Amino acid sequence: MKYTADVIVVGLGPVGAIVALRMALAGYTVTLLEQQRELPQDQRASTVHPPTLDMLASLGILEDMICRGIICPYFQYRDHETGPVARFDYSSIADIVKHPYRVSCEQWKIVEILLERLRVHPKVRILQPARATGYEETDAGVIVYARTDTGDISVSGRYAVACDGIRSTLRNAAGIDYSGYTITDRYWVLTTPFDFADVMPRLSYVNYVTDHDRWYSMVRGRNHWRVLFPTSAETPDEELVRPEAEREALCSVYPGIDYRVTHRKLYRVHQRVVETLRHGRLILCGDAAHANSPLGGQGMNSGIHDAFNLTDALPDAIDTGNTDGLDRYSRQRKHAALEGVQAHARRNEEFLRERDPAERQKKIDTMRRIGADPVESRKYVIRAAMLEGLWAAEKVA
Numbered sequence: 001m002k003y004t005a006d007v008i009v010v011g012l013g014p015v016g017a018i019v020a021l022r023m024a025l026a027g028y029t030v031t032l033l034e035q036q037r038e039l040p041q042d043q044r045a046s047t048v049h050p051p052t053l054d055m056l057a058s059l060g061i062l063e064d065m066i067c068r069g070i071i072c073p074y075f076q077y078r079d080h081e082t083g084p085v086a087r088f089d090y091s092s093i094a095d096i097v098k099h100p101y102r103v104s105c106e107q108w109k110i111v112e113i114l115l116e117r118l119r120v121h122p123k124v125r126i127l128q129p130a131r132a133t134g135y136e137e138t139d140a141g142v143i144v145y146a147r148t149d150t151g152d153i154s155v156s157g158r159y160a161v162a163c164d165g166i167r168s169t170l171r172n173a174a175g176i177d178y179s180g181y182t183i184t185d186r187y188w189v190l191t192t193p194f195d196f197a198d199v200m201p202r203l204s205y206v207n208y209v210t211d212h213d214r215w216y217s218m219v220r221g222r223n224h225w226r227v228l229f230p231t232s233a234e235t236p237d238e239e240l241v242r243p244e245a246e247r248e249a250l251c252s253v254y255p256g257i258d259y260r261v262t263h264r265k266l267y268r269v270h271q272r273v274v275e276t277l278r279h280g281r282l283i284l285c286g287d288a289a290h291a292n293s294p295l296g297g298q299g300m301n302s303g304i305h306d307a308f309n310l311t312d313a314l315p316d317a318i319d320t321g322n323t324d325g326l327d328r329y330s331r332q333r334k335h336a337a338l339e340g341v342q343a344h345a346r347r348n349e350e351f352l353r354e355r356d357p358a359e360r361q362k363k364i365d366t367m368r369r370i371g372a373d374p375v376e377s378r379k380y381v382i383r384a385a386m387l388e389g390l391w392a393a394e395k396v397a
Helices: 014-025 050-057 062-068 107-118 169-174 243-251 299-320 324-353 357-372 374-384 387-394
Strands: 002-004 007-010 030-033 070-072 074-079 083-089 102-104 124-127 130-137 142-148 151-157 159-162 178-192 206-210 216-220 225-231 263-274 282-284
Touching: 007 014, 007 142, 007 151, 014 030, 014 107, 014 124, 014 299, 030 130, 030 151, 050 062, 050 299, 050 387, 062 102, 062 107, 074 357, 083 357, 083 374, 130 169, 142 159, 159 169, 159 299, 169 282, 178 243, 206 324, 206 357, 225 243, 263 324, 299 324, 324 357, 324 387, 357 374, 374 387
Parallel strands: 002 151, 007 030, 007 159, 030 124, 074 206, 159 282
Antiparallel strands: 070 102, 074 083, 130 142, 142 151, 178 225, 178 263, 206 216, 216 225
16 A cells, blocks of 8 residues: 655654644645554653643643643752752743743643544544554655555655654664663652652652662652652562562652552663754654653653754745755754753752762752752753753754
């Protein structure tokens, strides 16, 4: 079977869905390929930062996201033994953004909301399950090949956008280098309906907690808490999936509770960026282009920023053949990944991972001083909210 479209999008996560919807709203035909028959309702990315909320509001989906998620007006750093160290309020940047808060809404919910728009849009065709197997460029554009339940198919288009994740088939087919490293520790995420705010005074909806033994983070969802722990690579998987191990880990946050775990995930963390986000008529977006530590909740946001930047530039390339905007997209978004997202994740990890008592106390004192100073606190919020990275990327010619 052969299909045609102006734009071929591979991968139906939030990034691919936004690329597809924005291009359809601009009047272009889109074919979207997704290899999974049913999208997983798992506890992956959930943080949506203020500038990202401003972008998503333009698609008319923000109200639905808030209804399915929860508003987080501030975040904080804590010490496991002594409690709050510093609180950072998004109200301090209310003069910069239209939505001065974070929203905690799982990415599968965001995709569901976007799918409601995509399925009824006359310019959009969704092929699912359809696993991309490769692509080739032609004089007229690009052809993406895929495998479905009924056989092999091809989709011809002007451009292909790979939003197919860290193991991107199209990126690998193009031979684009994905340099960086994999963090030795794995991250272990446990989700529980127990409300820690009932027993932990002055707890924020978003918390980064340092401890002399093991750091962790805590993020509130609509009806649950997600707790992330670093876990040694030497610890066997079978040890961590035991109910006793899960309860022991959560009791290290707050003891004496018979916790019920509703979701668990163990995964490796990568810090990687491609050499280029554009390879001819193939464009990379989201995790296909860059991967980073989840500390700070910037990964999904960065992918959404990719999607908006790209779909601002792609119409000109289709209509006039001018690809300057696509090359600028590649340079800007690579800069944002390296100098914005990954740099902030490293700063978070450096604060949380410190084990030397004297150095750890210095970092706590510094963070407490920043949080108490309105000027410095505002600067920190601007950086954590990804505004600093966005502004710096926009200056890249």
